[in-house]
Amino acid sequence: MTQPSEPAGGVPTCYRHPDRETYIRCQRCDRPICPDCMRDAAVGFHCPECVAEAARTTRQARTAYGGLRPGNAAITSMVLIGVNLAVFVLVLGSGGSGGELFRELVLRPAGFCAGAFGVPEGQCGPTWVPGVADGAYWQLLTSTFLHTRLLHLGFNMLALYWLGPQLELLLGRVRFLALYLLSGLTGSAVVYWAAPEYQATLGASGSIYGLFGAMLVVAYKIGGQVQQILVLIGVNLFITFAIPGISWQGHLGGLLGGAAIAAILVYAPRGPRRTAFQTGGLLAIALLTAIAIIARTAVLA
Incomplete structure (x- = not known):
């Protein structure tokens, strides 16, 4: 000095x-x-x-469940909204659902030769549409940021804007981001297993339903208005199954995944080992999801 x-x-x-x-x-x-x-x-x-x-x-302030308390709980949600909007603009600018970027980002369980199913990739040329089973594993995550209709994008981003800051304030930025991404991945894994092999699936709905599931678990934990959230989830699930063309697989997978992730985060025992318990639980969900994806690839091979 x-x-x-x-x-x-x-x-x-x-x-x-x-x-x-x-x-x-x-x-x-x-x-x-x-x-x-x-x-x-x-x-x-x-x-x-x-x-x-x-x-x-x-000592930095902590949230109720161990994360660092964010100075602005809306930042992560706004960044995610920005990423979704950017992907939307890029896809539209590259030809929309008929462009090459869309074919690379959208989730399809199996690849095929456009206009001629069953033709091997080596004999197909530039018309080959890749799928996850062909090695395009990135589609499991990129498809959760992909939209081609403005109304679809708008509803998902409105739900993210409404739910995201509330959950980030409770969980902290890193835990909230893990919840969002892992929920989308579990939704995609259920799509991979349960959707038709050549069906295209896209949208952030799996991640959004994961937030719904997390809100339900948190509300139950703190003794909040569980009935209102159950009604909201029930209405959305009814729409999911009542309207053709909506991926019930992604919605249901995201909902169950988000609920499981939130249960690990909010029911972790308090104390110095809470973060280790939460990290281990999230890694276990990620590992189980990866095993399910690998097993499905083996079935489709």
Whole structure:
């Protein structure tokens, strides 16, 4: 720690800028500081070193379930909304559902030769449409950010805007993001197993239903209005099964996955081992999902 010097006149100088005279001192260490080194504090000013030390030693606030409390609980949801919007624009700009980008991102269990089912990939040429069973495993996740209709995108993003900040405030940013992505992946895994081999599936609905499932678990844990959430889920499931063309597989898989993930996060025992328990539980879900995906690939091979 450096000591301030005092010129012959007895006027102290800033400990970081010895050529600057000052009469202001840091409220923590009592060293002279110039205007450029002053940092506002509850009482008076602090020097940069004391501010940095306080930041290192101050324990960050935690959410109810162990995550770091976000300063703005809407940021992650807005970033996810931005990613979905960006993918929507990119796909439209590359030819929509008939473009090559769409074919690479959409989820199809098995690939096929467009216009001629059963033709091997090597004999198909540029008309080959890849599927997960052919090695396009990225489709299991990229399809959860893919939309081709504005109404579909709008409903999903509205639900994310409504549910996301509430869950992030309870879980923390990292846990919320894990919930969103893993729910989408479990939804895609159920699609991979239960949807027709050549059917295209897309949309963030699996992740959104995962948020519905998480809200139900959290509400039950804290003694909230479970009935209202059950009604909301029931209405959405009715629409899922009543209207043709909606992927019930993705919705149901996301709902069950989100509920399981939330149960691990909110029922983890309190204490220093809670984060380890939560991490292990999420890894177990990811591993089981990966095993299910590999098993389905073996069946389709």
